[in-house]
Amino acid sequence: MKAIIYTEYGPPEVLKLQEVDKPTPKVGEVLVKVHAASVNYIDWQLLKGESFFLRLLNGLTKPKQEILGDDIAGRVEAVGEMVKHFKPGDEVFGISDFGAFAEYVCADEKYLALQPANMTWEEAAAVPVAGITALLGLRKLGQIQSRQKVLINGASGGVGTFAVQIAKYYGAEVTGVCSTSKLDMVRSLGADNVIDYTKEDFTKSGRRYDFILAAGGYHPISDYQRALSSEGVYVCCGGNFAQYFQAAFLGPLISMTGSKKLGSIGMAKPNIKEFDFMKELLEAGKVKPVVDRCYPLSKTAEALRYYGEGHAQGKVVITVEQNNLT
Ligand SMILES: NC(=O)c1ccc[n+]([C@@H]2O[C@H](COP(=O)([O-])OP(=O)(O)OC[C@H]3O[C@@H](n4cnc5c(N)ncnc54)[C@H](OP(=O)(O)O)[C@@H]3O)[C@@H](O)[C@H]2O)c1
Known part of the structure; x- marks a missing residue:
């Protein structure tokens, strides 16, 4: 599969589109075919590697997790053992804990929910974190x-x-x-x-x-x-x-x-209750994501550069056009 990889900390230019192995879901995990992902402050911090604390978590000299991205919206491709709430074909949104800037990612089922009915992939990917x-x-x-x-x-x-x-x-x-x-x-x-x-x-x-x-x-x-x-x-x-x-x-x-x-707030980790409540708000139109700009996966470096300027309006989204990547 195609993914945006970084093997050294630095500016957005260190992000490269590469071919890597498709991940396999472990126990409790779901393999999601990503349609959209979105950029968060943590991606920007992990890219630059300026925080000693984050380097302790993700590698002192080079990143252990080479694919950034937390927020996803996409379709379930396969499920691991013990997955209770999802099946192949389900449209989901949620948090993958790294790996979202790619065609496929595995996510723990407790950080996923069925995608709200009235939303595009891009809008849904703007929501989770x-x-x-x-x-x-x-x-x-x-x-x-x-x-x-x-x-x-x-x-x-x-x-x-x-x-x-x-x-x-x-x-x-x-x-x-x-x-x-x-x-x-x-x-x-x-x-x-x-x-x-x-x-x-x-x-x-x-x-x-x-x-x-x-x-x-x-x-x-x-x-x-x-x-x-x-x-x-x-x-x-x-x-x-x-x-x-x-x-x-x-x-x-x-x-x-x-x-x-x-x-x-510490590190905000949601559970199914919060996701379900957020889904209700979204479906009732009480909350609507604000999407500033969308970039194709191949232009993720540009998306991070724009985000890093610090003045995006709402969310910056990455669109993963499946089977159409160069
Ligand atoms: N604890 C967690 O789990 C968690 C999760 C997500 C985010 N966060 C934290 O939340 C923060 C914001 O994240 P985000 O995703 O909302 O970032 P963001 O989309 O980059 O938004 C940051 C906003 O800060 C505004 N800003 C800059 N200087 C300001 C100032 N002096 N006074 C008031 N507003 C100012 C900017 O608005 P203007 O363009 O109008 O200047 C910008 O829209 C980050 O520090 C991130 O680490 C924490």
Whole structure:
């Protein structure tokens, strides 16, 4: 099969289209013929290999996992032993844990769901990591309530575009923070208010929020603490090492000393319940993925280059045109 391989850390140019062996599903795994995949921040970080922590996981000097990509939408080709929920021919979407930038990938069945009826492959592939991260952050970790004043920082990216819509679904009053050119798009997703971070620092405005979900960190934790109402909740999904460290380790300490709750989402791992709930939201039209650009598999390096500029609107998607690759 064709796949996008990288054998050294570096810029997008190290990604090459190559012929490799088709994978075989292990116990509990499903072999999926990939129709679309999407790019996440973790792909960008693993490509560059700049984080020592990620190098510890994926090889200090060269990548152990040579095929990037986590998000998939495609058709089940075969199933391994003990697979209970899927059969060949099923159309699925989910998380493959590496290997998605290829014609075929194996995925654990617990990270897959049947594809929503009303969606294209590209739309479905845009959902899993970003959509489930937003859902887990708002619902499971932060226990969002209707009528809360919720602020989504990084509202125009992959996680943020889902978070705005999910928070609206829960009846919150939503403020989205993004750059100037994305304000209208974030408003169109249902945000009641928008703030242009290039013109205003919301943490210094004096306004207080019951819930802040930050896609990246963007600010030190003390800024978020200041912007929360007296019993407010702050959930951090990512960011640079310092921001993430503060949320993961200082956040719980700060939470013990007062009524505000601050913390990080950790590595968001979904289960069938979250996927089913997300599928309901998608099928009911309550949530719609925002797809910025689609690139063919052979142009994955270009897709990563565009993503790495840091200002994609929603998701960047890779379309795998089966049997039509050069
Ligand atoms: N914990 C997990 O399992 C998990 C899963 C997925 C993602 N994440 C984390 O979530 C973060 C975002 O991921 P993503 O997929 O949403 O990334 P993304 O699609 O690249 O979006 C990032 C957004 O950040 C915005 N941004 C940049 N500087 C900003 C600032 N100073 N203030 C507010 N917004 C700013 C950009 O918006 P503009 O274009 O408007 O500037 C961009 O749209 C990453 O740090 C990632 O590691 C974590």
